[in-house]
Amino acid sequence: IDLQFESPLKIVEYPNPKLRAKNKPIDKFDDNLKKLVDEMFDVMYKTDGIELSAPQVGINVQLMVFNPVGERGEGEEIVLVNPSVSQYSLKKTLFNEGCLSFPGLYADVQRPESVKINSKDINGSRFTVTLSSLPARVFQHEFDHLQGILFFERMTDEELDTIRDGLQVTWLSEAFQMIDFGVNWFSFILVDL
Known part of the structure; x- marks a missing residue:
């Protein structure tokens, strides 16, 4: 797979279809x-994040x-290429999560407390590591992005109800930006409502 991208990278926000698309394995460990x-670390730091997956840019x-x-x-800056999970802990914890692709939305998510992962590093070397606490949660959130799963x-259902209005506002805002029919079309819709 040839990694072509334009600088500077920007966060894509829900409901951008890139967040749901299939993510291909990386086979070239090059410049x-x-x-x-x-560039992903630059975007992550500029947006005050602690994590970022490629689909989010x-x-x-x-x-x-x-x-x-x-x-x-x-x-520590951690890079995971083609990660997979070999084991999740049975014990789960609840924690308030946010996501750069959902600006301003935060809600409680239950996840396994620890996770054992297999991955490659930036040079293509394989490694296995067990993460727990915050690093485990961060990994699982980003791993979900790689599977097209959103937080x-x-x-x-009860927690989702607390952010449902925010999700709809985010979706409508993004939809109007993507449609780009212009002010006259938008005004026509508002008048007819």
Whole structure:
């Protein structure tokens, strides 16, 4: 797969179809991949995130970056290429999550407390690691993005009800930007309502 992208990268927001598209495995561990990873970290830090998956910047490949501290030069920058999960803990925890692709929306999501993963690093070397607590949660959130699963799909119906209005506003805003029929069409719709 050839990693072609335009700089600067930008966060894609729900309901952009890139968030649901199939994400291809990466098979070239070259300078293009390193450049993409660098740009993803730049976007993540500029948007005050601690995690970011490639689909969130419109690139449908199996790649995620995170730094639990969320500050450049602090904490550890972690790159996961083509990750998979070999084990989830039975114990689950509830935690308030947000997502850069859903600005301003936060809600409680229950996830396994720890997870054992297999992945490749930025150079293509395989590794296995067990994550727990916040790093495990961050990984699972981003891993869901790689599967086309969005965080609100992990919520209980009751929790989803607390953000439903925000999801609809986000969807309508994005839909009007994508449709781009112009002011006259939009005014016509408002008058007819």
